[in-house]
Amino acid sequence: MPDLTIGPKVRHPLHLHDKKLKELEAVAMRIREDVIDMLVEAGSGHSAGPLGMADIFAALYFHVMEHDPKDPDWEDRDRLILSNGHTCPVRYAAMAEAGYFPKKYLMTLRKLGSPLQGHPERTKLPGVETTSGPLGSGSSQAVGLAYAALLDKKPWRVYCMMSDGELDAGQTWEAMLFAGRNKLYNCTFIIDRNNIQIDGNTESIMPLEPLPEKFAAFGLHVERCAGNSIPDIIRAIERAHSITEQPTVIIADTIPGYGVPYMEYDFAWHGKPPKAGEESRGAIEALRTLGGRIMSEHE
Amino acid sequence: MSKGEKPQKGLNKDAHLVRDLFARAKVKQLPTRDGYGEGLVLAGKHDEKIVVICADLTESTRSLGFKNAFPDRFVQMGVSEQSMASIAAGMAMAGKVPFISSYAAFSPGRNWEQIRTCIALNQTNVKIAGAHAGVSVGPDGATHQMIEDIAIMRVMPNMRVMVPCDSIESKKATVAAAFTEGPCYLRFAREKTPVFTTDKTPFKLGRAETFRHGTDATIIAAGPVLYEALCAAEALSKHGIEVRVINMHTVKPLDVKAVVIAAKETGCLVTIEEAQAAGGLGGAVSEALSAFSPVPLERMGMQDRFGESGEPTDLMEAFGLTSRYVEMAVKRAMCRKNGERVPEIPEYKTAAEEQLARLQKQIMEEALARTPKRWGGKKPDNSLKSRA
Numbered sequence: 199m200p201d202l203t204i205g206p207k208v209r210h211p212l213h214l215h216d217k218k219l220k221e222l223e224a225v226a227m228r229i230r231e232d233v234i235d236m237l238v239e240a241g242s243g244h245s246a247g248p249l250g251m252a253d254i255f256a257a258l259y260f261h262v263m264e265h266d267p268k269d270p271d272w273e274d275r276d277r278l279i280l281s282n283g284h285t286c287p288v289r290y291a292a293m294a295e296a297g298y299f300p301k302k303y304l305m306t307l308r309k310l311g312s313p314l315q316g317h318p319e320r321t322k323l324p325g326v327e328t329t330s331g332p333l334g335s336g337s338s339q340a341v342g343l344a345y346a347a348l349l350d351k352k353p354w355r356v357y358c359m360m361s362d363g364e365l366d367a368g369q370t371w372e373a374m375l376f377a378g379r380n381k382l383y384n385c386t387f388i389i390d391r392n393n394i395q396i397d398g399n400t401e402s403i404m405p406l407e408p409l410p411e412k413f414a415a416f417g418l419h420v421e422r423c424a425g426n427s428i429p430d431i432i433r434a435i436e437r438a439h440s441i442t443e444q445p446t447v448i449i450a451d452t453i454p455g456y457g458v459p460y461m462e463y464d465f466a467w468h469g470k471p472p473k474a475g476e477e478s479r480g481a482i483e484a485l486r487t488l489g490g491r492i493m494s495e496h497e
Numbered sequence: 498m499s500k501g502e503k504p505q506k507g508l509n510k511d512a513h514l515v516r517d518l519f520a521r522a523k524v525k526q527l528p529t530r531d532g533y534g535e536g537l538v539l540a541g542k543h544d545e546k547i548v549v550i551c552a553d554l555t556e557s558t559r560s561l562g563f564k565n566a567f568p569d570r571f572v573q574m575g576v577s578e579q580s581m582a583s584i585a586a587g588m589a590m591a592g593k594v595p596f597i598s599s600y601a602a603f604s605p606g607r608n609w610e611q612i613r614t615c616i617a618l619n620q621t622n623v624k625i626a627g628a629h630a631g632v633s634v635g636p637d638g639a640t641h642q643m644i645e646d647i648a649i650m651r652v653m654p655n656m657r658v659m660v661p662c663d664s665i666e667s668k669k670a671t672v673a674a675a676f677t678e679g680p681c682y683l684r685f686a687r688e689k690t691p692v693f694t695t696d697k698t699p700f701k702l703g704r705a706e707t708f709r710h711g712t713d714a715t716i717i718a719a720g721p722v723l724y725e726a727l728c729a730a731e732a733l734s735k736h737g738i739e740v741r742v743i744n745m746h747t748v749k750p751l752d753v754k755a756v757v758i759a760a761k762e763t764g765c766l767v768t769i770e771e772a773q774a775a776g777g778l779g780g781a782v783s784e785a786l787s788a789f790s791p792v793p794l795e796r797m798g799m800q801d802r803f804g805e806s807g808e809p810t811d812l813m814e815a816f817g818l819t820s821r822y823v824e825m826a827v828k829r830a831m832c833r834k835n836g837e838r839v840p841e842i843p844e845y846k847t848a849a850e851e852q853l854a855r856l857q858k859q860i861m862e863e864a865l866a867r868t869p870k871r872w873g874g875k876k877p878d879n880s881l882k883s884r885a
Contacts, residue, residue, distance in 0.1 A: 232872075234883055235881050235883045235884070237883075238881070238882045238883035239864070239881065239882055239883070240636065241636075242635075242636045242637075243636070283640065294872075300872075300873055301868075301871075301872035301873050302865055302868040302872050302873050302874055303865075304872055305864045305865055305867060305868050305872065305874075306861055306864045306865065308636035308637075308638070308806045308807075309636075309806065309807065309860050309861070309864055310805065310806065310807030310808065310811050310812070310815065310856055310857050310860045310861075311805075311807075311856070311857025311858065311860055311861045312806060312861065312864075315638040315639065315805060315806045316635075316636045316637040316638035316640075316641070316806040317637060317638045317639075317640040317641065319638065319639065319640075329639075329640060330640070331637070331638070331640030331641060332602060332603055332606070332607060332640055332641075333576050334576070363553065363575070363576055364576055366553070366574075366575035366576035366577045367576050367577060367578075367579075368577060368579060368580060369579075395553055395575070395576065396553050396554060396557075397551075397553045397554070397555050397556075397573065403553060403573055403575050404573070404574070404575030404576075404577070472883070474882040474883060474885065475885070478882070478883035478884070479883070479884060481883070482883060482884060
């Protein structure tokens with residue numbers, strides 16, 4: 199086995215100033231609004247996952263990752279693998295916000311000829327890293343990238359976003375075996391733990407808990423964080439960066455449909471957009487206060 | 498026409514197709530997966546050994562009806578297609594008749610090896626139902642548009658492959674699979690398509706049905722695109738070209754006799770399927786022809802490319818899967834039969850590629866023209882569909 203012990207460096211501190219936090223929270227708000235606008239324009243697609251993951255994407259693209267939107271193929275960029283490809287609207291919105299492509303292309307989601315395919319495709323949009331949709335193969339690709347990076351002593355890290363539903367797939371656990379065996383400490387898995395999948399709640403379809411113990415048994419360092427709290431997400435990632443003997447999995451407890459009260463916690467919103475009109479206007483209205491969690495300045 | 502002689506042209510009355518077959522707007526439209534759901538319940542009533550196993554897609558694969566009717570015989574797998582195939586094999590070895598239900602991209606797409614060893618090689622009595630097959634899945638894009646399934650299932654020994662043309666035939670195929678011992682693959686689609694057969698339309702696993710008589714050329718189709726083939730034949734008939742149309746709902750075992758008779762009597766063939774033109778129905782027919790009766794053959798389908806996101810009707814048009822392209826293919830096959838020169842690249846392929854480029858450009862321009870100010874465009878933000 200090659201010596202994999204010298205690898206990535208953390209290239210900038212993740213310390214979060216108040217001002218930066220406010221910026222990131224504003225980015226997450228814009229991403230959520232863009233997601234709803236895009237989905238309604240497209241007329242199909244997934245709502246709950248992308249809304250729940252907006253804070254994680256804001257943290258990754260605007261604070262955590264080393265990347266260059268103007269040079270998406272930069273060799274030393276951190277790699278973000280989106281294994282749960284159906285949630286791509288959140289990635290597209292974050293990428294547009296970061297400057298990978300003009301925002302006008304958000305109008306074209308899921309349309310014929312668009313670089314923004316219904317499930318993301320590596321060959322259609324620079325910066326997408328890999329094609330995904332069929333669940334379970336992202337984590338394997340992530341460990342492949344991470345292994346190669348350590349072989350070549352590259353400084354970049356791999357982040358792999360996954361859904362909890364896709365933990366049903368055996369391939370995920372094959373990837374975890376490999377990650378644990380090879381101590382791929384440059385690889386961080388982030389699980390969107392929103393407790394829903396298409397047919398129902400994860401714990402009624404195929405119970406996953408106790409999740410932390412499962413991952414720990416595979417040789418991973420486990421962090422758990424509030425997935426809709428940017429400071430908590432960043433705290434967990436900082437911990438992941440400081441672990442040099444193990445890959446880390448961050449179980450990010452998120453609220454599916456976060457910010458739109460009628461979608462929150464409801465598995466029925468896994469795979470459909472709001473209807474244009476009252477429903478979508480209500481969603482956008484609600485997002486501005488995160489479903490009433492943020493009080494108006496005048497109150 | 499003397500008694501006992503085969504009719505030379507026109508719809509086959511014995512096929513009992515719907516009235517007003519060519520009045521597209523009048524023909525009822527339902528997705529073929531609906532017939533799967535109905536067939537499951539029907540078969541489930543007659544045989545309590547039938548179990549339905551589903552990988553987190555109960556409603557969209559239409560397994561829900563069976564779940565509601567026989568909750569004790571419905572098994573939820575979660576997102577575990579590979580395990581699902583092997584678990585089904587285990588249940589079959591214990592006497593059950595499992596139907597495994599998912600999208601074709603995942604089953605048989607992802608679990609092909611488990612199907613090969615545990616179901617086909619093992620000769621276990623498992624039925625594999627692949628929903629959302631073909632490019633007509635639409636906006637979900639290439640990852641979910643399964644177009645290799647007919648080919649990969651057809652090459653598997655012991656496997657039967659059925660591609661029903663409408664929801665009524667889907668029901669018949671599902672019931673036939675339930676009461677035929679051994680592995681079987683059933684292919685279904687997501688979108689609504691014309692229901693043009695009736696309960697009286699003959700259906701027998703492994704037997705092709707002639708839906709239209711003709712002597713100038715033969716179109717062999719499997720799946721909902723059969724309707725496009727019939728429309729093309731009807732249009733060509735107005736120009737004095739009489740085309741036989743064969744419903745090859747069973748791609749394996751192939752009704753070789755029907756193919757060879759068609760080759761001998763009409764001298765040229767066209768195949769069409771909403772799948773790769775290589776390896777599937779087109780592959781099966783060309784193998785039969787090369788062995789017994791080589792005649793010109795045009796294989797229509799996806800021409801060695803993946804699909805992409807788009808509206809189903811646009812995609813069918815852009816990938817050359819509608820009647821006007823079938824007409825082109827028939828004319829080309831007839832030219833070849835008559836020894837006339839034809840362009841190296843088939844006209845129906847070139848025309849589809851041009852149409853794809855045209856539609857892409859048009860649809861992108863229309864979408865981008867509506868860009869609101871917040872995304873760098875000129876339109877007011879409340880012109881977005883979500884805000885109007």
